[in-house]
Every structure is written in structure tokens, then in C-alpha cells.
Amino acid sequence: MIKLLKVEWLKIKNYNAFIVLSCFFLLGVVVINYIIYSINKNMFSQTPASKLMASFSPYNFDKTWQTTSYATGWILMLPALLIIILVTNEFTYRTHRQNIIDGWSRKQFIDVKFVMALIAAVMSTLMVIITALAFGWGSGTSFSLDGFSHVGFFFLKAFTYNMVALLIGVLVRRTGFAVAIFFINMGVENFISQLLDIWSIKLRRESSIDLGSMGDYLPMNAADGLLTFPDNPLKGLTKGVLPTDYTSIVMVLCLLYLILFYWWSNNRILKTDL
Amino acid sequence: MSILSVDNLCKNYKNIQALKGVTFIVPKGSVFGILGPNGSGKTTMLGIIMDILKPTSGSYKLFDQIPDETYRKRIGTFLETPNFYHYLSAQKNLEIVAALKERGADDIPRVLEMVNLTQRKDSRFSTYSLGMKQRLAIASCLLGNPEVLILDEPTNGLDPVGIAEIRQLIKQLYQQGKTIIMASHLLDEVEKVCTHVAILKKGELVANGDVNEILANDDIVELGASDMGQLKAAIHLLQGYSNIKEQGNLIQLFYPVGTTNLENINRHCFNNGVVLNYMQLKKKSLETKFFELTN
Secondary structure (H helix, E strand, C coil), X not given: CHHHHHHHHHHHCCCXXXXXXHHHHHHHHXXXXXXXXXXXXXXXXXXXXXXXXXXXXXCCCCHHHHHHXXXXXXXXXXXXXXXXXHHHHHHHCCHHHHHHHCCCCHHHHHHHHHHHHHHHHHHHHHHHHHHHHHHHHHCCCCCCXXXXXXXXXXXXXXXXXXHHHHHHHHHXXXXXXHHHHHHHHHHHHHHHHHXXXXXXXXXXXXXXXXXXXXXXXXXXXXXXXXXXXXXXXXXXXXXXXXXXXXXXXXXXXXXXHHHHHHHHHHXXXXXXXX | CEEEEEEEEEEEECCEEEEEEEEEEEECCCEEEEECCCCCCHHHHHHHHCCCCCCCEEEEEECCECCCHHHHCCEEEECCCCCCCCCCEHHHHHHHHHHHHCCCHHHHHHHHHHCCXXXXXXXXXXXXXXXXXXXXXXXXXXXXXXXXXXXXXXXCCCCHHHHHHHHHHHHHHHHCCCEEEEEECCHHHHHHHCCEEEEEECCEEEEEEEHHHHCCCXXXXXXXXXXXXXXXXXXXXXXXXXXXXXXXCEEEEEECCCCCCHHHHHHHHHHCCCCEEEEXXXXXXXXXXXXXXXX
């Protein structure tokens, strides 16, 4: 696999889109967390919610793990876009055929893409850890690993986004079209998710049936549903209205979706004409 | 040892049969031409051999073994179009090919020089002309000095000098003992370069063997005289021709290549009381032969 990854590195190390999107993501992680940090610090002090929120500091240890993971989750489409571009480039330049002609197996071709998606998720997660530490220490609180599981959820979400990107890239093959499908899929899923969530609330209120937030059972929303903003006094007001968060079910579903995405993209490359 | 053996290979695209049970063997050290008009299944067959297309049925062997990717590393293949990363230079693209093949990294300057791309080795692939792209693809095939080359329409897009250079290169490689499998729709190219040929027509193998046997062209001698009846009678006494036809007010005699002796024919007619008023030696065009084989 190291040999295969070296080839992938040769492909991307001089690629402008890779450099630009990576820089955007690194910058984005810092900026989005700083915005939330600033809002919480400055805005709530001037609003009626200030009394409720005065004691809430999302970037103190141990909340920093969850807040940074949640906030960074909003820009995970950037590494996913990169995966789409890297995969569809192979089809655009027909190098997917040439790589196999020159001596890779089909399995090696798709496996190295899978590992690239994994590495991109690991790198994103490392960035979250560094940012969470910086903001945690910047808030003047002492180090704690409580709530670090949210970083694990972040990794799962990042990997899911990258795997969706990989699958769409393999199925659609054309860059512009694949990017459009990726965002349309996000939009459509979010819309259906909202409807399912409303239905979940209705079911709980009217029939006392608590199936959890059913919107979180959709592929990308399962990953989204694992990451929430830390519980805070304002959020506490809604408790009792919303369905229960079945985190373990959502996590299992998320893993099942990952297996499905892997199987599907694998199958596509292994079994069809290239 | 055979380099490639294809056994009853079939490929269907929905209702279209692109290959219909093709079988042949490529002997080691040959220049093997796969000849056929556009859409005859040449690229489809090479695509199957390179594992980028799945056969419907049939099998093939490389180096007498059921192939896997390690065998492809021993072959320099250029299939259909030059496929490279557009945003990278020739040098960087060849570094990727060498890494994929796990050999030939130190061979890059040599192959670039062979195809006259040394001066442009640092230019992006996207800035190359069609001919330069084609030459880079040939360079990529030559990387690491492989024992077998598979070239699909290698002279496409090249100017006449480039075409001559590539043909010369193929001949040199053949003299070095390499096996070259070349698909082409250009009969003239196959005749000039190849030692063996397989001819495909709509996915079917219509001929296969030594190029001199398959593409042998008869010589045609056209004769005319004022008394055609007397000419015909004289010709019936003549020996050595393989076929005779009447074409308008001329008689056509077919001779195996290189066996025609116009002087003998003229003397024979004169000795039999016929004075020829028309006599011409014609070569059957390669195109005519090609049409005969593929129609």
C-alpha cells in the first residue's frame, strides 16, 4: 500500500486544486471556530439570553472537543470536494485505464482511493484536535480528555463525507456533474431529514412513540446527527419536546452506510468496463 | 513460447457483438499486426487483454500464464489515446508511470530523447500538440525497456516524418528481439512493419498468419490486340498465370507476386501470330486486397 500511496502523492503534490482546497480547509477550521468563539464571547453579553448563557463557555475544556468537532463539521465538504476532484480527474484524463494498463490491479486502484479518503479524514481529525487544544488552552482552562469521543464522531463524519464523495466520483465520473450531485444529495437529504424529524416530534407528542430523530437515519445525516453543539442552557429549554438521541443506533447505521459505500464503489470498479 | 494467446474471445455490448470468438497466437519475437477497419473490434480486444474491459466469454494468456497485473508491468502499452495527467509535465507523468511499473525511473531521459521531447520535458501535458502527446505515449511504453510492446494505432496524429520515425523505431525494436503487437486500420502500415497479421472484420477473425502470405498481391498483366479471338487462343497455350479474366476489350492475366515476365508473354503472343497493341503490368492495390478480405 505504501507504494500505491507514493504514486498517489506524485499525482497530487503539484496539483493546484489540492493545494488550494487544503489551504482553504486549514484556514476554514480556524476561522469557523473563531467566529463561534467570538459570538459566544461578545454577542450573548448584549442579548436577553446573556443571563442564561453567562455560565456557558463552549471552548473550555472539556466542551472544546465537542464544539470544535461540531463547528468543523460544517466545512467537511471541502475535503470531500477534493476527493471528488481527485477521483473524477482519473476518469476525465482516462488515467484510471492507464494506471491499470501500466500494472495496477483494479482492486489496487480503488483501494488506494479508499485509503486516500481515510487519510483525508484522519488529517481533518488531526486538525480538529490541534484547534480544540488551542482554543481550550486559549480559554484558560486546564486540559481534560472528557468529551473526546466527539472527535471520534467527527472522524466518522469526515470519513462518511469522503466516502460519499468517492462513491459519487466513481459512479458519475465527470467532475462538475459529480460536485453538483454531491450538493444536490446533501440538500435533498436535509430536506427529507427535516420532514422525518417533524414526523418524529409529532409521533412522540401525539402517540408517545419515540423512534428518535428519524432524519438522522439517512446516509449523510447519520454522520451529521452524531455531532451536536454542546448542551447549553438555551438548548435545555427544548428538552422534552425533541425525540431521544439514539447515538449508538446512529453510529451503527453510519458504519453500515460506510460499508455500503465501500462495497458499491469497489463493485463498480471491479466488475464493469472501465 | 507464445507472448499472447487468445482463445475464443467474445465481447457483447448489449445487442452488439464486438468480438465473435476470436482465437490466435502471437509468437515471441514477432511484429504482430491486428488489422481491421474502424469498429472491427481491435481496441476492444486489446482492452480485454489489458483488463480494462471484461470479456463476455473466452480467455487469454500472457507469457503462457493466466495473467494478473504483474504481467502488465512487463509490457509497454499504448491503447487508443495518450492518457496522462494534464496538469503535470512529461517528466512528472513518466515518473508516475515508472512508479506504477516499479521500474524505469532512471530510464526517463533516454525515452524522452528517443521521441524528441527532451526540450519540452518540463512543459505541462496540456500544452502539447496531438503529435507530441502521441510521442509521449510511445516514450511511456518504452520506459524500462519492456520485452513486449502493445501499440494501438501508434501513428495516429503524427506528421509524415513522425510516422516514418515510429515505423523505423518499431523495426529497430523488432531487430532487438522484442515482440510488438500493433493494431492498425492502415493496411500499408501493417504490410511495411509487421511479420504476422490477424485481420478482424466486425468482430470476427477473417485471416491470421504470416504477413507475406495473407497480404500477398497478385500481379496483373493486361493485354489487348486487334483480333481478340486470336489473342484468347494464344493465351490458352500460355503457362504460369493463376487466373484469367476479360475486362472490356482487354484480357487480364493474374500471376503470383514477382513471377511475371512481360518479355516471355510478348514473345509467346508474337510466336502465335498475335501482335499486341496494349500491354501493361498492374499491381493489385493493397486497398483492393483489404476490401476482398473484409467484405
